[in-house]
Amino acid sequence: MPPLDTVIAPRNTDLDTALAEAREAYIAARPKSAAAYERAKQVMPGGNTRSTLYYSPFPTAMESGQGCYMKDIDGHDYLDLCGEYTAGLFGHSEARILKAIEGAIGRGLNLAAAGERESVFAGIICARFPSIELVRFTNSGTEANLFAFSAARAFTGRQRLLAMNGGYHGGMMTFAGGGSPVNAPFPVTLAPYNGIEATRALIREHKDELAAIIVEPMIGAGGCIPASREFLQMLRDEATAHGIVLTFDEVMTSRHSAGGLQKLHGITPDLTTLGKYIAGGMSFGAFGGRKDIMAVYDPAHPKALPHGGTFNNNVLSMSAGVVAMGEIFTEEASEAHRARGDALRDALNAVCRKHGVAMQFTGVGSMTQPHFRSEPILRPYTQSATEEGVRELFFLDLMAAGIYIARRGMTALSLPVGEAECARYIAAVEAFCVARKPLLGVA
Known part of the structure; x- marks a missing residue:
């Protein structure tokens, strides 16, 4: 070059x-x-x-x-x-993804039913990301982050979110300039990205209120700024100490290894959110993590949180995702x-x-x-x-x-x-x- x-x-x-x-x-x-x-x-x-x-x-x-x-x-x-x-x-014309989409179209689009490919796709994702024991699909990374935080609130019984100043977690969770008028009405405390001591102090100050900490291991929309491993390890240690759900937003950064930046750093969050490329360019989002946290969305339980979405398991995303992540974007x-x-x-x-x-x-x-x-x-x-x-x-x-x-x-x-x-x-x-x-x- x-x-x-x-x-x-x-x-x-x-x-x-x-x-x-x-x-x-x-x-x-x-x-x-x-x-x-x-x-x-x-x-x-x-x-x-x-x-x-x-x-x-x-x-x-x-x-x-x-x-x-x-x-x-x-x-x-x-x-x-x-x-x-x-x-x-995958670019604009990956032949294997196009073939998968064409095949899905030929079998019928709106089946209003469970299908086999969604569990295959879920299995691929669970096998790749160290933190994901169970996963649920959404239509975007924005939805994934909203549902992940809702899971953390239900699991912990707390209400507050710690996010990074300048962070972006979708159209309703954006924290540049202190926040957005269309943000979801969650109580939020903002911390300085890569500010180890200042962020640790904020966590300890609000520990009894904090349901979750959300962070991109590399801030994307805010400038492609990597987090230091020391900063991420501090977040892991503090979340563990105070019973806070540590959430890595890897909607963008999951592409940087077969198991995202969490795998590269060797730091495992409690929940991970995904999106963007994973369904081969089709509309997609996902959130997953520890079984005990994800169980709040198990509809077999009478007190389960609802998680609807007409297109969560749409046949195009499921079929393209199996090929994209199962065949094309290998570890190599x-x-x-x-x-x-x-x-x-x-x-x-x-x-x-x-x-x-x-x-x-x-x-x-x-x-x-x-x-x-x-x-x-x-x-x-x-x-x-x-x-x-x-x-x-x-x-x-x-x-x-x-x-x-x-x-x-x-x-x-x-x-x-x-x-x-x-x-x-x-x-x-x-x-x-x-x-x-x-x-x-x-x-």
């Missing part, structure tokens, strides 16, 4: 001018996407039904995908490094994928150091996030106006280069991404560092 050696002249010493030019070029190249956005605004608030996909001046509308490439409705081709925010692990595949991502991030950081710019990439394995500052990134933070401007410029420059990433800069490699695609991304980042160096701080 060598960096680009071609010399590129720096341009634009003024961020506002650079952004204005980049936005103008973006608009000029996408008249059909602009028109689609205007039509969408007539029938959806802001022309949008998924807030994550909104960005100004308007989102690019995609037409199709194949492997790790996509095409927009204006005819532009892109290397897809967004990877559907980690849900697109997960190890190779993590190694490729780690090598890519090392190469990107080497480029940033080479050019002496205040830019760095954090993450684990196949997930990576750029940050436009030099100091170590230990927890989510509030960006300056300059950082946000540079982040937008990075996104627009990558789009102009035919590389599709998340608007916030995050990349999540799919399995079809190979050495050539990684080299292309490294070259694009080097071109950005050189051309935009006057706008980036000095490391």
